[in-house]
Amino acid sequence: MPVDTATVKKIASLARIAISDEDAAKLAPELDNIMGWIEQLGEVDTKDVAPMTAVIPNHLRLREDVVTDGNVRDLVLANAPQAEHGFFTVPKVIE
Amino acid sequence: MTDLTDLGVAAIRDGVREGAFSAREVANAFIAKVQSAKVLNAFLVETPDHAIAAADAADAAKAAGETLKPLAGVPIGMKDLFCTKDVPATAASLILEGFSPTYESTVSGKLFAAGAGMLGKLNMDQFAMGSSNETSAFGNVISPWRRNDGGNAALAPGGSSGGSSAAISARLCPAATGTDTGGSIRQPAAFTGISGIKPTYGRCSRWGVVAFSSSLDQAGPMARDVRDCAIMLEAMTGFDPKDATSLDLPVPQWEAGLSADLKGKTIGIPKQYRVDNMPPEIEALWQQGIQWARDAGAEIIEVSLPHTKYALPAYYIIAPAEASSNLARYDGVRYGLRDLPEGANLQDMYAATRAAGFGSEVKRRIMIGTYVLSAGFYDAYFTQASKVRTLIARDFEQAFEKCDLLLTPTAPSAAFALGEKQADPIAMYLNDVFTVPASLAGLPAMSVPGGLDAQGLPLGLQIIGRPLDEQGVLNAGLAIEQRAGFVARPEAWW
Amino acid sequence: MADATAPYRITGETGEWEVVVGLEVHAQVTSNAKLFSGAATAFGAEPNTQVSLVDAAMPGMLPVPNRECIRQAVRTGMAIDAQINKWSRFDRKNYFYADLPQGYQISQLYHPIVGEGAIDISLDEKNPDASGKRIGVERIHVEQDAGKLMHDQHPTRSYVDLNRSGVALMEIVSKPDMRSPQEAGAYLAKLRSILRYVGSCDGNMDQGSMRADVNVSVRKPGDEFGTRTETKNVNSVRFVMQVVEQEAKRQVAVIEAGGRIVQETRLYDPDRGETRSMRSKEDAHDYRYFPDPDLLPLELDDAFLEECRASLPELPDAKRARYEAAGITPYQAAVLTADVDSALWFDTLLEAGAKPVAAANWTTSELFGALNRTGKDIATSPVSPGQAAELLGLVADGTLSGSLAKQVFEIMLETGDGAAKIVDERGLKQTSDTGAIEGVIAGILAANADKVEQYKGGKEALFGFFVGQTMKAMQGKANPQVVNELLKKALA
């Protein structure tokens, strides 16, 4: 499926990256080219092949249910572009 | 007196232990070098105080007659992907403008605990996305190498650990951290005539390292020779309960285990790595490398890795897909850049912030990743790529039934000029054709310098090992290093 | 009043409509720490104090799963007889919102930890013969909760509190098996009861520990499923029932007016008793799920599963059956087992030696009545099961009459003293001393000669009057049976 300008704009919107019509038009053939190159993967017969789930055989470890963290509000908020009264703040959201 | 900056990790460590010079002298020498090499743009942040404090601690320990730590007195560079406490970290992106981590990455913490000091944070491709260090928001890193044609075209130091490779080859630091997602330690090492090893996936903790592609990212050391890599690697690796993919294994004594004797080892030469348009010099170096391995006692056989050609396209689905999600946290809410246009709502703020903060290659990969995961495409792209990844790993497994190690060129070309490949993303991606397969399979792999091309630029050879066989990889690297006798270094023009 | 067994129908202009309901319940897993970080989960902390750098999605932070959260999900699955998947994995659900610091929620889409199970509901607890129904559960998966946004603190800004961010949730997804507000309400109440028995969720709906997404569609009976809407985060059984009713009526009205139902997310406004469209969540339903590369697949071994199973308590249905087998009425058994706290209280009472039937009668009438009156619940009951057993023992051995027991109980509630002590100190012991009672009876009959005359003349209803007078004169302490016998003899 070709990647056209409309697709680029849709993807950019999903990815929350503002893009001008002009840039979207420029990016479309570029992404289309890359996706065309990637399409060759379709040649590979992967019937009966399981997708890789662990790069190196390993088991998911579980931690114990102990409170070991938190109570670090100053650290959590230290880099905030905007914080007030112990909260991060964002432009008002209407739900 | 010798120039202390000509010394590597082992020599500095030993010299400080023996009292041949003080750690402070070493730190000062490198700090001065860093100062004088700003034109290379290798460092984003300089932290001389950190290096001096560590040096003074080493000297004090020495004076007190204490046993010195493994890296006491050794000042290193830190790729800016590692969060170090209270030092700005940007991953070379504007989106992390002003961000100062309140925490220490596990790997940097281990290095500091081993006595290393930090000279500064090293420039890199933005979010580790790139093979030439041209995607940094803070300017290209310039390779210290120049072609011998008399021109002075600025060359790429490789990427994404381009600040690391440039700094080490220019003797601004004896060693540095790198990260390797699809070749980002090995390819820049090859481009600048140094060594670098990506250990088995899971050896180095990813905790506190800005994520690019979680299933591929792996930290590793870059240094001037194999022994220094082994010393650094020992300090960087180890089980970390904070990383669920960390391997719960003891750290081998790689330095003590070094041996250049390859008797009894079988080295496989993957025939699919003989790609179209490979420069004859690369082919020649490869043949030379095979001969060196044979001289070191190894048996050489040809092996087949049939899915090699699909590694790059699979990588360019998996890595961007994971990145598109990993980079969603850069939204202007909790840290970093916030772009809030007049009257913008929350979603507008996200879009404006991310448009302003991410560079074009990062955006390109986020877009690719978003596209391949989006409704209706997931199975055709991501699931298929994950299956191909299984096949690629299986290729290696089958090859390793017949041989112990694989030997290949590291990159299909020597360093190219900055700007030369920027117009064509796929041409740039193809630079990682030899390094990406081992990344997809999580295997340990290393690049060592093998020689110079006709233009006087370094070329690297890559050794790939079985999972957890870093020792085998390092030993083969050492065997080649000893026979290559690579001593070339860039003439200081900066 | 509709018969509980008749199908629930909405009568529209074009005839009868059937409602189809499925519930997705988010239940907060009872744990000390969060699903993927070591920050605390307790309710009501200062903003952003129960937040680790992992929860705030700082660069380079990584998730490590909490064993207890996994264990509780497995135990919950076992409690509803569900398939437990020994191999599951976590996926990322990607979307942008200010309460979601990572830009994705770690959840389970493709391989949930718990597969199909079922919950039996009863549609009328008071009527043991009312039909029950089995509601299918599609799956249970484990996922992260989001943070909280506050919109009323500042004129132009919303405030973000990440205390809940990363708290473990079980999402329990039912099949679309419910057909009425009553069924939906009964399912949610029963699910809540099971979770509280298992101890995997405290069920505090007013604190948000349990919220239901209510999926509603309507159809003509026998037709294919209609298009459904999803009303988010409904936080009480009553509201869920209201949502089903209101939303079904709204959909019927829309369809009958020639409109079409759009699949959408809605919000319930309890003040206005209606649902409304939630457009803010409508823009991008493309969550780009994929396996979380920071986490390996979750593999459960037999030892873990055995421990989970062995730690399961007796569940409400089994307990209820046991009570009924002991002679307790089905209604009382249902009341006693509805909530784990009263059931455990009652079990302790039985263990202390109380006779099941008498204990059930007393608990459901006297104790629950008193708790109701004083605004307390079983957890804060001023009378312990041990004290209650003592009281019931005094009734059983004839020391106390029913009415004396009531008096003693009132005093127990006031003073906290034990029954025997109260009986002793206040002389409230019932007397069967025939001599004393005969003396009192003689006096009463003498003082009411006219009534004795009338009684003997055939007005037998006066017998009760004589009993009452005798008991009153005995200050309630006379054994009523003895009083009866002696009165009959005296009046013969």
Ligand SMILES: [Mg+2]
């Ligand atoms: Mg839902």
Ligand SMILES: [Zn+2]
């Ligand atoms: Zn959910």
